[in-house]
Amino acid sequence: MSARQITLEVLRYRPESESEPVFQSYSVPCQKEWVVLDALNYVKDNLDRTLSFRWSCHMAVCGSCGMVINDNPMLSCKAFLRDLPDHIRVEPLQNFPIERDLMVSLDDFMDKLKSVKPYLIPKQPTADPDGTYKQSSAQLKKFKPFAMCINCMACYSVCPQYGLNDGFAGPAALALAHRYNADSRDQGRRAREDVVASNTGIWECTFVGACSEVCPKNVDPAAAIQQTKIASTVDYFKDLLMPSGRKIAHPEGDTT
Amino acid sequence: MNNAPYIRPMPASWWLRQGRYVRYMIREATCLFVGLHALVLLVGVYRLSQGREAFEAFLEALWSPAGQLISAAILIMAVIHSVTWFNLTPKAMPLWIGEKQAPGWIIVAAHYGGWFVVSVIVLLLAGGLS
Ligand code: SF4
Numbered sequence: 175m176s177a178r179q180i181t182l183e184v185l186r187y188r189p190e191s192e193s194e195p196v197f198q199s200y201s202v203p204c205q206k207e208w209v210v211l212d213a214l215n216y217v218k219d220n221l222d223r224t225l226s227f228r229w230s231c232h233m234a235v236c237g238s239c240g241m242v243i244n245d246n247p248m249l250s251c252k253a254f255l256r257d258l259p260d261h262i263r264v265e266p267l268q269n270f271p272i273e274r275d276l277m278v279s280l281d282d283f284m285d286k287l288k289s290v291k292p293y294l295i296p297k298q299p300t301a302d303p304d305g306t307y308k309q310s311s312a313q314l315k316k317f318k319p320f321a322m323c324i325n326c327m328a329c330y331s332v333c334p335q336y337g338l339n340d341g342f343a344g345p346a347a348l349a350l351a352h353r354y355n356a357d358s359r360d361q362g363r364r365a366r367e368d369v370v371a372s373n374t375g376i377w378e379c380t381f382v383g384a385c386s387e388v389c390p391k392n393v394d395p396a397a398a399i400q401q402t403k404i405a406s407t408v409d410y411f412k413d414l415l416m417p418s419g420r421k422i423a424h425p426e427g428d429t430t
Numbered sequence: 431m432n433n434a435p436y437i438r439p440m441p442a443s444w445w446l447r448q449g450r451y452v453r454y455m456i457r458e459a460t461c462l463f464v465g466l467h468a469l470v471l472l473v474g475v476y477r478l479s480q481g482r483e484a485f486e487a488f489l490e491a492l493w494s495p496a497g498q499l500i501s502a503a504i505l506i507m508a509v510i511h512s513v514t515w516f517n518l519t520p521k522a523m524p525l526w527i528g529e530k531q532a533p534g535w536i537i538v539a540a541h542y543g544g545w546f547v548v549s550v551i552v553l554l555l556a557g558g559l560s
Contacts, residue, residue, distance in 0.1 A: 194436060269440075271434075271435035315531075380458070382451070404523065
């Protein structure tokens, strides 16, 4: 089978020798069914062993190969060459510090995820003798799409609010908070509200909507955030009208 | 020694980089015209309080070529404002019917319906339909 010659223009940053990133081009003979990640691996195996990038599963599950391809953040394992031109520009995700070549720092993202308490906070232990929390399929459907996130950070890369203010909790973390808030087994909304309903939480979002456009898992963080805004506004007025109800709503299990 | 992780600066022109950001900025900018309309109405009320002559001068200014141009711009921008926001409403308020999420167009259509009803009521109150 004949190979298609593709030019990969890759943004490189070698902190031991460069003070800022520079583009480097590689001419890669590609097979028809390849994705951008295959082309990068070809470079690594045959042309330049020093090129650094993260990847693991090669099947859009692990979320580690997110990068900006021709201005769009996407999973490089899902970016088919047949959908792309002969000249492809590959850059690390925007809005994150570049550690080396296509690898960005994950620290801030991990902190943001942790800050929204992304785990079930039940109000009281289940009364079910087998220790499980039962849920109907209707209840599951309410949050399932928001549980599909693979932490690829594409949504942060395309979010101008995160780019302008890295204090913003950001799309994936807020979508994850909504995933638990919308879970019938969870009572932790009030425990999450200090982060979620703050100025650097949902209220920093101006509904650009780009996060939902680029998400490879159709999580729709923009929808999650707007729905949280409505829930949080209702909470605010409830607190105003019934201030005493507030404390009771805080789950006991929360110690942080 | 290694240099620190590199942080790419975000230029003030970031919103010109992609069509989706330009569209977002246009949607945001339309609110300025909605605000301008509110201002025009306020001036009208103020002129009304100054008496008949002042109010008629205000009306005349509204019907001047410049006034008509501004009103046309406000109308176009207000329509863009409403349409773009209405189109986003299904994300903010999903409608569940049993186990199924209702299609987004129902929510959008409900907003257009509401818009129509309110417009008719306002026109009736203003005597515009008589
Ligand atoms: S919400 Fe989507 S784009 Fe954002 S990190 Fe999760 S999978 Fe990636």
